Each structure stands twice: as structure tokens, then as C-alpha cells.
Amino acid sequence: MALCQPELHAILLVVSTLSQFSQDKWETMEAHLRLLETTIWQRAMILFTHGDKLGHLPIETHIKSQGRMLQWLLERCGNRYHVMSSQDTASGRQVQVMVQKIEKMVEANMRPTEMQQRMYTLLREELRRNTERGWQGGREDADMAVMHDGIPKQVWLASRTTVLPRGFLAEPPAMRAGLGLILLGRRRSGKSLAGNLILDREAFHMGTKTVQCAVANGNMSRWTMTVVDTPGWSMFGMAQPEQVKLEIGLSPSLCPPGSKMAFILAIPVDSFKERDRRAVEKYVSVLGDGVWRSTVVLFTYGGELRGRSIEQYIEKTGEPLHWVLDRCGYRHLVFNQYTTDKTEVIQLLEIVEQMYG
Missing domain, CATH: 3.40.50.300 (P-loop containing nucleotide triphosphate hydrolases)
Structure with a gap:
């Protein structure tokens, strides 16, 4: 941390596509992340290595096949990830794209608090309109994915009850x-x-x-x-x-x-x-x-x-x-x-x- 001057901008969580991302691997990663003693997830991105070993298999298919553990980690990182090939001929372009993704993440993290407050204000107005319509105890969900720049779009609005975010009950044991x-x-x-x-x-x-x-x-x-x-x-x-x-x-x-x-x-x-x-x-x-x-x-x-x-x-x-x-x-x-x-x-x-x- 002390070597990142003037400040830390990104944390790359390196995950190989050659092996299963298991409970044990997550616990090992978590133990080391705790040593950072800083806000992690808004600055984190998963870096998949050995992407060329996937062949024609899309990374999305690979992620699904890995199970809930890796999917949970992706959610914590705001669904930010990058795939890196082992082939030298592709290294330059891969790094360029990765840096662009990091710059986008940093830009999102530097957005003024006022902008986030405006987003929450829109949610409040929507909730107020729903309340005025007098919905009777129903649960309405706006089933939207998390944006890749880290701002949550996944929001559940209801007049009398509040639905918990996706993944709340689906966490791995x-x-x-x-x-x-x-x-x-x-x-x-x-x-x-x-x-x-x-x-x-x-x-x-x-x-x-x-x-x-x-x-x-x-x-x-x-x-x-x-x-x-x-x-x-x-x-x-x-x-x-x-x-x-x-x-x-x-x-x-x-x-x-x-x-x-x-x-x-x-x-x-x-x-x-x-x-x-x-x-x-x-x-x-x-x-x-x-x-x-x-x-x-x-x-x-x-x-x-x-x-x-x-x-x-x-x-x-x-x-x-x-x-x-x-x-x-x-x-x-x-x-x-x-x-x-x-x-x-x-x-x-x-x-x-x-x-x-």
C-alpha cells in the first residue's frame, strides 16, 4: 500500500481460468485482502489469466460453470473483470483495454457525491409515486443488473414492503x-x-x-x-x-x-x-x-x-x-x-x- 503513491486506484484480483475457484481459495484471498485495511470492493477488478486456454468458450460461460462462489466475487467487484491471454502477441492490446477499464472505474469512483445523491433522489421520487398509487402490499422489482462502472442499478421498490437485494438469500454456505x-x-x-x-x-x-x-x-x-x-x-x-x-x-x-x-x-x-x-x-x-x-x-x-x-x-x-x-x-x-x-x-x-x- 505504501508503494502506491499518491494513492491506490485499483486492486486486481488475479484468478486463473485453469482451476476451480473454490471455497478454500476464496477464504485464502479474503485473509490477504483483510491486510489491506482499506475500502476494497469499489476499487476491485477480477483479472482472469490464461484466457487463451478457454479456446472458443466465452468467459461468461466459464464463469457460470464455476458456480456461485466466483459469481458472488464478481458481484462484490461490481461485475468488473478483464481476461488476459498468455500469448505474447496479444499482450499489448490486452493491457491497453485493461487500463481503459481501470480508468473508467477510477472515474466512477471520483464522481461527486452530489451525482450519487441525484441517483438516490430519483429512487426516492419513484418510491413516492408508487406509494401515492396505493399499491397494496405488493412487491415490484426493477430487475436490472449492476453497471460495470460500479454504480448499483439493482433496486427493489415497493409501497409497504421492501425486497432485499438479489443474492441476499443465495449466499453460499x-x-x-x-x-x-x-x-x-x-x-x-x-x-x-x-x-x-x-x-x-x-x-x-x-x-x-x-x-x-x-x-x-x-x-x-x-x-x-x-x-x-x-x-x-x-x-x-x-x-x-x-x-x-x-x-x-x-x-x-x-x-x-x-x-x-x-x-x-x-x-x-x-x-x-x-x-x-x-x-x-x-x-x-x-x-x-x-x-x-x-x-x-x-x-x-x-x-x-x-x-x-x-x-x-x-x-x-x-x-x-x-x-x-x-x-x-x-x-x-x-x-x-x-x-x-x-x-x-x-x-x-x-x-x-x-x-x-
Whole structure:
């Protein structure tokens, strides 16, 4: 990494066409990729070597014959790949085409954030129109492939339920995919603070009102993460309910295909009454009845417990909080805002992994 000056532009994952890309090979590759400690997938491209050994077999046919493991890797790389022949006579042209693909990828990664926000704005407008049409619980999918420059086009829009990205349930057994963490909660619940603690940097602005979903990526230990911070709801007219529900409904489409997705419900350790429970039910239900199977309650501002255990707090708070915890199988964790210890973050990520066996 230090030899790439002034910065790293591309990561070429070299895969030979002469052998099967197996689970063992992926685990070996993953172990080495973790050493980079940087955002990988938006800069990654698969470089197939020994392309001439395929004969007249198209590379697409070869990829299909390799099975889900290689296809999953391609999805993580935004379907970017290049085929390199072993024949010297073709080397010059091959390198030229490869460099052109890399330049296109770099250009896409350098696009202003405003351009990506415009894309998400279009999705929001489409979702709003669908809601206004009053579709009744149906699921509409815009089944589009991922663009080769890395910008996702694969989006599922629905009025009352949200369809998870393709590959979410089709991940090969025992493979450790990236994690998609969606932060939910009322205003000033500590969602942005929790997101920054998870990513170990100031990825989300604190102290300002979140009106649209914000997305940030990061790596920690063996995990590659995408974190989505959603607008918080308010029971006192400080947030527009329909806008908040629209953004929450959009949030799963902002996670990469193949992610192990989890909804992190931030609840500060202060009072939690029946009106808070009703608000949680109202806004979380936008994501469908099955959302609770993938939800973890994250008690924020844990430093305010002041010596009490979280169990004591739960019992004192009473039935409204028990209702929420019961819905998500009593999966919960406490984040202390005063600590820089990463133990809590690791425990949260392990809970998410355990939800998927």
C-alpha cells in the first residue's frame, strides 16, 4: 500500500481460468485482502489469466460453470473483470483495454457525491409515486443488473414492503459476506454516534438533522461493512413522517447485493413509554413483517446507566420495552458513548453474524 503513491486506484484480483475457484481459495484471498485495511470492493477488478486456454468458450460461460462462489466475487467487484491471454502477441492490446477499464472505474469512483445523491433522489421520487398509487402490499422489482462502472442499478421498490437485494438469500454456505447495517431510531437516539463508533471514524454528522439516508463503508477485523444512517422519527412534529418512512423504505437498497443485512434499532437508555413503542412499531413496520427477524436493539448512551445493569433498566422500563425486545428475540447490546474500546462493536457484529447461522 505504501508503494502506491499518491494513492491506490485499483486492486486486481488475479484468478486463473485453469482451476476451480473454490471455497478454500476464496477464504485464502479474503485473509490477504483483510491486510489491506482499506475500502476494497469499489476499487476491485477480477483479472482472469490464461484466457487463451478457454479456446472458443466465452468467459461468461466459464464463469457460470464455476458456480456461485466466483459469481458472488464478481458481484462484490461490481461485475468488473478483464481476461488476459498468455500469448505474447496479444499482450499489448490486452493491457491497453485493461487500463481503459481501470480508468473508467477510477472515474466512477471520483464522481461527486452530489451525482450519487441525484441517483438516490430519483429512487426516492419513484418510491413516492408508487406509494401515492396505493399499491397494496405488493412487491415490484426493477430487475436490472449492476453497471460495470460500479454504480448499483439493482433496486427493489415497493409501497409497504421492501425486497432485499438479489443474492441476499443465495449466499453460499459458510461464506462470510459483507455486512449491511441499517440504523433506525427516533431523533437524537444516538444513531449517528453509533455509526461512527462502528466505523471508527466521523462518517456521519452529529448534531445536525438527518433528512436523507447517508451511507458509509468500512472494514474491521474480518468484516467489510456498509452502514446506512436513516432519518430519525419524531413524536413532536420535528420530522416529516411520510419523508421519514420513505427514507426508511429505501434504506435496504443502499446496501450492496449479497450483504448480510441487519437493522440496528437505537434506543437511548432514558425513558421508553407506550408512545415510544407505538412510534417504533409505526416506522419499523415500513420494512415489512419479517424485519424483526433481522433486528438488534442497540441501547445507546450506555454511560448513563451509572452502575445499573441493562437488565435492571429493562425491568424498570416495563412492558413497552419488553414488547420491542420480544419482537427481535431479545437480541440487544449496550454502546457506551464514553469508551473507545472496540469490544462492543465486535460483539454487535458477531450478533449479526449469528442471526445467519
